[in-house]
Amino acid sequence: MCAINDKVGDKVIKRIYKYLAVMVMTLAMLVSGCSQGAVSGGATSDNSGNSAAAEAQDQPGIQGKLVVKVLDVGQGDAILINTGEQIILIDTGDDKYREENRKNEENTQLFAALDKEGITHIDKLIMTHAHADHIGKAAKVIKKYGVTELIHNGIPSASAAFRNALKAAKAQGTKQIKVKADDVLDFGKGVTFTVLSPTTQIIEQDTRDLQADKKVNVNNESIVGILKFGDFSMLLTGDAEKDVEKDILARYGKNINCKVYKTPHHGSHTSSSFSYVKAIQPEYAIISCGVNNSYGHPHKETMQTFKKLNINTLETDKNGTVTVETDGKTYSVKGER
Numbered sequence: 562m563c564a565i566n567d568k569v570g571d572k573v574i575k576r577i578y579k580y581l582a583v584m585v586m587t588l589a590m591l592v593s594g595c596s597q598g599a600v601s602g603g604a605t606s607d608n609s610g611n612s613a614a615a616e617a618q619d620q621p622g623i624q625g626k627l628v629v630k631v632l633d634v635g636q637g638d639a640i641l642i643n644t645g646e647q648i649i650l651i652d653t654g655d656d657k658y659r660e661e662n663r664k665n666e667e668n669t670q671l672f673a674a675l676d677k678e679g680i681t682h683i684d685k686l687i688m689t690h691a692h693a694d695h696i697g698k699a700a701k702v703i704k705k706y707g708v709t710e711l712i713h714n715g716i717p718s719a720s721a722a723f724r725n726a727l728k729a730a731k732a733q734g735t736k737q738i739k740v741k742a743d744d745v746l747d748f749g750k751g752v753t754f755t756v757l758s759p760t761t762q763i764i765e766q767d768t769r770d771l772q773a774d775k776k777v778n779v780n781n782e783s784i785v786g787i788l789k790f791g792d793f794s795m796l797l798t799g800d801a802e803k804d805v806e807k808d809i810l811a812r813y814g815k816n817i818n819c820k821v822y823k824t825p826h827h828g829s830h831t832s833s834s835f836s837y838v839k840a841i842q843p844e845y846a847i848i849s850c851g852v853n854n855s856y857g858h859p860h861k862e863t864m865q866t867f868k869k870l871n872i873n874t875l876e877t878d879k880n881g882t883v884t885v886e887t888d889g890k891t892y893s894v895k896g897e898r
């Protein structure tokens with residue numbers, strides 16, 4: 562009886578071992594699968610997963626890595642994009658500080674940030690709109706970095722920052738490119754930037770109004786567009802306000818869905834309407850603004866919208882430069898502090 566029982570016992574133990582081995586393998590597969598999935602939405606996690614990178618490279622036109630840095634330049638915007646083939650700068654921040662405690666002092670944060678990144682040449686400089694907190698340093702950037710292409714909306718602003726940028730471009734032999742909704746810019750290595758606004762209508766209307774000395778809403782002239790690399794997408798917004806958001810929603814609907822949202826107008830309540838942010842459905846919202854800025858940016862209404870929609874937020878005034886990294890499959894968003 563004992564011998565028979567032992568044999569039965571052996572079989573049972575072998576079966577348990579086999580079962581356990583299968584369980585362990587299944588768990589291991591689940592864990593590795595989960596870690597990749599969690600990383601794509603994970604807070605500040607690094608996700609340089611080799612297998613994901615290899616998969617991304619298998620997709621035609623998708624290879625390497627896209628790095629987007631929302632630079633800490635105080636009150637203003639400056640976004641550095643490195644596709645491995647091209648260096649693109651969207652806006653340059655202000656030439657002077659706007660914050661009460663440092664008002665009119667020269668703001669050198671952009672050059673310090675570009676030096677830190679080892680930038681010696683810029684392929685494309687995009688000026689979203691003609692406000693100093695976005696293009697205040699444009700002329701200096703063109704002179705210092707030998708920009709290949711200067712991209713703007715073509716609306717003939719009389720602002721000193723805009724005129725000086727065009728003058729510098731002419732002197733340096735920088736090519737000027739005017740863009741409008743539905744234009745697609747090639748950033749190299751499979752990275753594209755599709756312009757959603759301004760429309761031809763806004764460009765023509767504001768050009769006419771400026772020529773007639775009428776006031777225009779410069780924020781609404783902002784170049785808004787989707788940066789796309791594989792499955793990753795990020796909405797870049799300048800300072801576009803709610804009227805433009807409504808128009809973009811009407812023209813593109815749910816096609817504006819993006820993983821990361823560069824919050825327009827430094828988190829002002831003039832932008833980021835609830836229905837717009839809901840349609841974008843970002844996992845992260847990044848706000849570029851200065852410490853204790855006099856505008857009170859970001860406004861609490863905007864932060865409440867993000868909270869209600871369960872969107873993670875990072876702010877350059879609190880977190881420093883915010884880095885978004887993606888292989889076209891998974892991505893990470895990290896603050897400097």
Ligand SMILES: [Zn+2]
Nearest residue numbers: 637694800826
């Ligand atoms: Zn601004």
